[in-house]
Amino acid sequence: MRKITLFFIFVGGIMFAQQPQSYLELSNQNQTNEYNSETATVINNSSQGIIATYVAKVLFDIGLEENCSEPTVTYEDFLGGPIEIFDCGLTMSNAGDGCYDPGELEIGFQISASNGSNTVSIPAGAIGNTDPLAGAITFAEYTVVEFTPSVYAIAMDLWENNFPLTDIRVYGETGDLIETIQWDVPTNLQVFFGMIADEPISKIEVQGEQDSGELVGNLYFGATCEALSVNDHILSQLSVYPNPTNDIVTIKMPPNVELVSIKLFDVLGNLVLKNANLTQIDVSNLSSGLYLLDIITTAGTVSKKIVRK
Template identity: 35%
Template sequence: MKKITLLFACFVAFSGLMNAQNSRSIADLPNTTNNPVYSQGEPVTTTATVQFEKLMGAQDFNAYVPVERYTVTTTHGPSIITGRRGVMAVTPYTDRATFEAAYPGALVNEDFSGGPGIGVIQACGPVVSSAGDGCFSAGELEDGFTITASTVGNDVIYIGETALGNSSTLMGANTFADFTILTFVPAGAHAVGMDLFVDAVSNADVRIYDMGGTLLDTFTINNTPNTENFVGYTSDDAIGRIEIQAEADAGELFGNLVFGTDPLGGGGGGACQEENPNDGTFENGFNCSSASAFMT
C-alpha cells in the first residue's frame, strides 16, 4: 500500500537533451511551451547476464538464439519524456519513488516472477492476464490488466530475467512490427508505472487512452537502448489502455508494473503550487519553471 503524504501536482514544460552518462535535474533542461521535456533521477550502473542474441533478419523476440553467457555493464541516466500535452491532465514521471509518493491511492504491483523462469524466452499466446495463458497459470497474475499485441492473435512474449541482459522479467508484443497494448479492466487506472526496455533503439512512443478510447496524450520516451528505465503516469481521467511502440519496429518490452485504480482526488495538473517557481529554489525536491504563468 502506497499512501501520499504530499500531493505533487506539477506539470512542467521544458526542452533539452540529457547525456545518459550525466546527472541532470529537470532544472537543467531549458524551456519550451510546445514540446515539454520531463526527466528526474540519477544515473545508475547495472551489470546483467546475456543468454540470447538476435540473428540478422529476425522478426520477433522468439527468434533470438542461445549464446554462451556473458555479462554487460551499462551506466545510463533516467528516461527523457517528451510530452505533447493533450486535453486531459496526464502527468509523466521518470523516478519511481517520486511517482509512488505523488499517487494518493494504493498501488498494485506485478513483477511477472511467477512465469516460466530466469533466462527463458517463451511465447505466451495472444492474451496475458490473471485468467491464465501460456506463461502464467490462472490467478498467478494480479487482476485488473491484460497484455496483447496490436495484431489480433499475435503472441505476447515472456522474457525471463537475464535472457537479454535484463535484470527483471519483461513482457510485450513478440513481433517487432506489432506494438504492445496494456489494457486496464474493468475499472481503468489513474496511475501506471513500469520499467521500459526498448531493443536496439532509443525511442518509443507511449499513447494513453481513456476508458472510452479517446486519446488523452502521447509521449516519446528516450532511453539508452537495451536498458530498463522507469516511466510512470498519473491521470485525472481513468486510463483505459496504454500503447507502447518502439521506433523503427524495434520491439518494446516492460516489467515491474504498478498501477492504481483510486482517483487522484486532487485538482490535477496544469499549474505548479510554488510561490517562486522561477527563482531556482526547490520545494519537495522538485524544481519548476515555465514560459507561462504559474498558479500560486
C-alpha cells in the same frame, strides 16, 4: 561480372533474412545490463489529462501521495513464468495463458500485441534484462496493456531492443486517446516510466519507432487521482507531527486556514478525545496503537492516522 554481381545480391539476401524479427530469434545473452532509472527523458508531453510523468520510482511514489485521494497501486513482477524466452499466446492475464497459470498474475490487467500477434515472456537475464519482461513477440508489432477497471496511475519498466524513441499512447475510459507521450529510452536497458492522470485510463499502447521491439516489466497500476478542488489542494498542505509520538501531536495548518475543532477515534470507532481549536494534542494518557484524527477546519475536514507509541 554478372556472376559476381548476382553472388553479392544473393549473399546480401541471406544476411538480410538472418536479421532477427522476434524475441524468439534472439539467443540468451546470460548477462545483466546495469539498471539506470534516470536515463529516460520525456521529449513531448502536452499534458492533456496527464498530471505528471516520472523517471524514477521514488518520484512516482511521492506523486501518488500528493495527487491521489487513494494512492494504492497493484504491483506485478512477472515472476513465475517460463525459464526461457517463450511464446505466451494472444494475451497474458490473470485468466491464464501459455506462460502463466490462472491466478498467477495479478488481476486487473491484460497484455496483448497489435494486429493479433502473440505475446512473449522474457525471463530475467535472457536478453540482458534485470527482471522478467513481457510484450509483443515480434518487433513489427507493438505492446498493448489494458486495465479493468480503469486506473489513474501507471508505472513500469520499459525495454527497447534496437531504437530509442518510444510512443506511449494513453486512452481514456471511453476509448478516446487522452495523450501521446514520447520517451527517449536507451536500447537494451530497463528504464522506469510512470504517469498519473486526473481521469481514468483504460489502455496504453507502447510502440517504438522502426520496429524496435518494446517490452514492459515491474508493472504498477491503480489509484484514484481525480483533479483536486482548491480546498483539497489547500488541505493537502496540512501536516501532523511527530508521528508516531509518545505524548504531544502538533497540527501544522496551511496559510489562511483556521482550525475549528478535532476529534480522535480509536480503531474501533470510539471517540477518545475531543477538543476545540487546539493545534497541540496530548495523547500521553492513551494506550499504544493506531488512532484516526479528524481535523475540522475553515477549508473543510481532513483525516490523519496517528500512532501512539
